[in-house]
Amino acid sequence: MDFTFSEDQLLFQQSLRDFLVKEVTPARIRQGWESDSGRDERLWRQLSELGVVGMTVPEQYGGLGMAELDFILLAQECGYVALPEPLVQTVLVAVPMLRDLGGELAATWLPRVAAGEARVAVGLQQNLLVEDAHCADLLLLERGGAIYAPRPAQTELRHNPSVDPSRQLYAVELTEALEPVATDEAAALLAAGALDRGALGCAAQALGLAQRMVDMSVDYTCQRQQFGQAIGAFQAVKHHMADVAVRLEYARAPVHRAAYGVARGEARASEHISHAKLVACEAANLAAKNSIQVHGAMGYTWEVDLHIFMKKAWALANSWGGEGFHKSRVAQYVFGDDARIGAGATFG
Amino acid sequence: MDLSYTSAQQAFRRDIRDWLVANVPAQALASFDTAVGFRQHRAWEATLNAGRWGMVTWPEQLGGRGCDLIEWLIFEEEYYRAGAPARVNQNGIFLLGPTLMEFGTPQQKARFLPKMATGEEVWSQGWSEPNAGSDMAAIRSSATRHGDKYVINGQKTWSTRAVWADWCFGMFRTDPESQRHRGLTFILVPLDSPGITVRPIPQLNGLPGFAEIFFDNVEVAVENRLGEEGAGWPVAMATAGFERGLMLRSPARFQETARRLVQLYKANRESADRDPALSDAVLRAYLDAESYCLATYQTASRLSQGGKIGAESSTNKIFWSELDQAMHATAMSILGARAELLPHAPDAVGVGAWLDGWLFAQSGPIYAGTNEIQRNIIAERMLGMPR
Numbered sequence: 016m017d018f019t020f021s022e023d024q025l026l027f028q029q030s031l032r033d034f035l036v037k038e039v040t041p042a043r044i045r046q047g048w049e050s051d052s053g054r055d056e057r058l059w060r061q062l063s064e065l066g067v068v069g070m071t072v073p074e075q076y077g078g079l080g081m082a083e084l085d086f087i088l089l090a091q092e093c094g095y096v097a098l099p100e101p102l103v104q105t106v107l108v109a110v111p112m113l114r115d116l117g118g119e120l121a122a123t124w125l126p127r128v129a130a131g132e133a134r135v136a137v138g139l140q141q142n143l144l145v146e147d148a149h150c151a152d153l154l155l156l157e158r159g160g161a162i163y164a165p166r167p168a169q170t171e172l173r174h175n176p177s178v179d180p181s182r183q184l185y186a187v188e189l190t191e192a193l194e195p196v197a198t199d200e201a202a203a204l205l206a207a208g209a210l211d212r213g214a215l216g217c218a219a220q221a222l223g224l225a226q227r228m229v230d231m232s233v234d235y236t237c238q239r240q241q242f243g244q245a246i247g248a249f250q251a252v253k254h255h256m257a258d259v260a261v262r263l264e265y266a267r268a269p270v271h272r273a274a275y276g277v278a279r280g281e282a283r284a285s286e287h288i289s290h291a292k293l294v295a296c297e298a299a300n301l302a303a304k305n306s307i308q309v310h311g312a313m314g315y316t317w318e319v320d321l322h323i324f325m326k327k328a329w330a331l332a333n334s335w336g337g338e339g340f341h342k343s344r345v346a347q348y349v350f351g352d353d354a355r356i357g358a359g360a361t362f363g
Numbered sequence: 364m365d366l367s368y369t370s371a372q373q374a375f376r377r378d379i380r381d382w383l384v385a386n387v388p389a390q391a392l393a394s395f396d397t398a399v400g401f402r403q404h405r406a407w408e409a410t411l412n413a414g415r416w417g418m419v420t421w422p423e424q425l426g427g428r429g430c431d432l433i434e435w436l437i438f439e440e441e442y443y444r445a446g447a448p449a450r451v452n453q454n455g456i457f458l459l460g461p462t463l464m465e466f467g468t469p470q471q472k473a474r475f476l477p478k479m480a481t482g483e484e485v486w487s488q489g490w491s492e493p494n495a496g497s498d499m500a501a502i503r504s505s506a507t508r509h510g511d512k513y514v515i516n517g518q519k520t521w522s523t524r525a526v527w528a529d530w531c532f533g534m535f536r537t538d539p540e541s542q543r544h545r546g547l548t549f550i551l552v553p554l555d556s557p558g559i560t561v562r563p564i565p566q567l568n569g570l571p572g573f574a575e576i577f578f579d580n581v582e583v584a585v586e587n588r589l590g591e592e593g594a595g596w597p598v599a600m601a602t603a604g605f606e607r608g609l610m611l612r613s614p615a616r617f618q619e620t621a622r623r624l625v626q627l628y629k630a631n632r633e634s635a636d637r638d639p640a641l642s643d644a645v646l647r648a649y650l651d652a653e654s655y656c657l658a659t660y661q662t663a664s665r666l667s668q669g670g671k672i673g674a675e676s677s678t679n680k681i682f683w684s685e686l687d688q689a690m691h692a693t694a695m696s697i698l699g700a701r702a703e704l705l706p707h708a709p710d711a712v713g714v715g716a717w718l719d720g721w722l723f724a725q726s727g728p729i730y731a732g733t734n735e736i737q738r739n740i741i742a743e744r745m746l747g748m749p750r
Contacts, residue, residue: 016372016433017365018657018664084364233746248749250735253742257681260741264678268657275366290650342646349625349649350642356649357622358615359376359440361656362366 016362018268020088028088031067032095039096041320047099048180054150059100063131067102071110076125083107083212087219087274094223097327099181101134101147103216109135112155112209116196120164124153137213138187139206141336148172148185156187157206161195169193179326211288213335215277218270218291221299224328225263228302231321232256232309239311246309255305262298269294286348289341296338299328366660368437375430376437382414383445395451396570401485401527404451408482417480418456421464425472426480432663436613443615454524455479455486459532459551462602466549466590475551487525489533489552489576490599492518497736499534499599500543504578506535506550513537513550513588515558515581523730525574526563529554532602534595541593549595551587558582567722612683614656620690620720621652627697630713635697644693651686655679674744677737684727684734691721 020028038058047053062068070086072078090103110128113121113135127133133152138145140157148154149172156163173186197205233256236247246252273291276284303325307314314321332338348354368376392407393400411417412426419438421427430438450456460479463472478484495501504517519533531552538546554561558581563571590598628635628645635641659679666672694717695702702718704711728734742748 016368016660016664018661019668020364229746233748237747237749245749247742250739253748254735254738256746256748257738257741260675260745261678261681264675265651265654265658265682268661269654271364271661272366272657275364290653294650294654342643345650346642346646349646350629354625356618356625358444358618359437361618361653361660362368 018271020271024085024088027085028092031065031089032092034061034065035092035096035098039098041323044097044099044181044323052150053181053183054100054147059134060131062100062102063129068105068131069110069129071106071114072125072129073114076121077129078110078125082278083111083215084271084274084278087215087271090216090219091223091226091270094220094327095227097181097224097227097323101136103220104137104146104213105135107212107216108137108209109155111212112137112205115205115208116155116162116164120196127152137209139210139213141206141210141340142213142334144175144184145187146334147183148187149174149183154187155196155209156189157202157209158189158195160198160202162197162202162205163189163193164196165189165193177326177330179330181323181327182330207285210336211277211285214292214341215270215273215288217331217335218273218288218295221292221295221328221331222263222267222270224324224331225259225266225295225299225302228299228306228321228324228328229256229259229263231324232306235313236309252309255309259298259302259305262294262301266291266294266298283348286345289336289344292336293338293341293345296328296332300332303328372434372437375434376441379416379438379441380445382416383441383447386410386414387445387447391446392448394568394570395449395524396526396566396568396572398527401451404448405482405485407448408450408452408485412481417482418460421460421476421480425476431667433660433667436615436660436663439613439615440618443619451524452479452482452485454488454528454532455484455530458488458602459486462598463589465601466598470586471589484529485524485527487522487528487531487554487574487576489519489522489525489531491521493520496521497733500547500596502534502536502547504533504535505539506537506548506583507539508537508585508592509582511585512582513548513585515550515552515578515583517578519576519578521564521573521730522561522576523573525554525561525576526571531576532589534599537592544596546593547595547599548592549589549598550583551589552578552581552583556581556583567725568719612680614652614659614683617652617683617686617690618656620687621648623715624648624690624694624697627694627715627717631697634699638696641693641696644689644696648686648690648693651682651689655682655686674740677732677740677745680731681728681734681737681741684724687720687724687727691717691724695721 047055066079067089069078070081074080086106093103113125124133124135128135134150135153136145136148136151138156154165169189169191171188171190175184177184236252237245239246270291273287276287306321310321313319349356392403395401395404415426415428417426419428419430420435423429456479460476463475490499492502492504504519506513506515515535522531525531531554534547535550536546537548558579560577562575564573564575566572624645698714698717701711701714704714706714743750
């Protein structure tokens, strides 16, 4: 029993954090909002040079051949800076889906993804829209219980602006009849795996987002003076932040356990992912609620950076399965006849 | 990361499980806040100790097993799973014991720890005073040095287990000129000393779970001082740290409550589902109890690799105390009109121990440092907000 990360995993986290905090500033995110695609090819190339984009790509295809658990702390860092690029979806969802599809599809696309030369977007029936379909070179779409893999020329996109200007959401229609790349049980398994990993990615990012909002709010309340003192000295303000710290403190371990379970294909991994997403998104939503409160009217403005993080948190809470979906998955286990719960049942 | 138990850990779990099956009394003991129950619980501590299960994290030469924190968590899981008796000497074994090991002299360890382990000496705590509750640095009870003795005067209150306990540990002002945290000394006092009056205070359940202690020229030998004179504050903070930290309220207790809550909900599903909020509340109880367990294992793993526990231990106390309240509130709602009935009421069918737990849950956010104090600590020491 060892619930800690390895030195290598922590070092990788640290180096990505250093890179992201320097490169992905709120100012750069705002610049992205003004651009046509909202995406930054230079940044994507840099991430791929760091090896992050191809982290989960098998070594034979030019990646690092690592597992979900190796990436989970990195996904938290993506949340911490509200990274607009679809790194988490690529590493946790698109690449494992291609890997599991295997064959020519994997052999053609995985090396290009690892090299930062191609992007792959995934759209499930559970998702209303497809994230980053506009800059994808390949799409993996779940339609009518089958998986299709169209190229952009075979699709028509309809942009749907989100409350989070960093998110790029598209309705995708197939413009020609295609042969599915997976059907029946294989397709269902691929879609279920993608949904799980997408939800896990949301959970990890939510942890980072919550931490960032706490950090911003602590900074702000230490500087902002009223009644002749920093407002952070008032207990009402402190307790708002302490409440977030408590929820966040107990949301991390479930996310890490879920990543561990996915990487090892554990039987209860889906339920554990739902647990992780519920508690992590709850922490992020509470962080947003209490952070805007302690920022006062400043938090309600477009100019102050807080909304970059709040809006991402709100969006993630309901994508890749909302609260209802994930609660019902946990409920199915907990209220089922075979549930093994209670003291001593947590680890199998 | 490896979230599986080693074969040694599995064997340890089997050992304690087997021992508990053979030794846990079939008939539940009376409350340890009754004279009869106190005796029964004291005897149980001796039984535990005879099996070397009394305090597994203690070193072997003190009757323990030198267990690490993961084994401690396993022990607790089996202990709560078996429904074994509550620990009457928790003030001693979980709070003072670790403090003694850190600050005590070899003589003090030899004098106090073995009898603590057997339950021969049960401990109560003497920290709060009528005017020093959350503001513990406002302590006024005095200990005046006369040769090789301290003479203690003053009053302590909310002293848990003091009605039948043998000893009390607490802080006293040894320097009358001192202010606040300075000039306080940590002293161990036998409760049968002349000049001590213990006045029981009935709790919400009517039983005297705590008491006031009056000190009227009580003489205590200087060797009963823990740490240096005037340096009691850091000793007490260490004790408070153990209290909020991993020892006193391990996850197993709350996981078992969550499990019983799921059972209660399933047994009453037809009526419970008339309030759609209830199934959600039960689910949350399960999730939060699991989160608490996972986070505790993560902390324990970090600590066993040399990490330190800091102000984040204050999050722990808030989390479990609010979880415990929420779980019992949910149970009361599920029980409906039966919820208010005492367990021996003739029509109290299937009410279990929920009412008792509900009453006790009210104390969680208050004892061991109120949750407001914990929130201040989190904000100031964990997040760095201004004092």
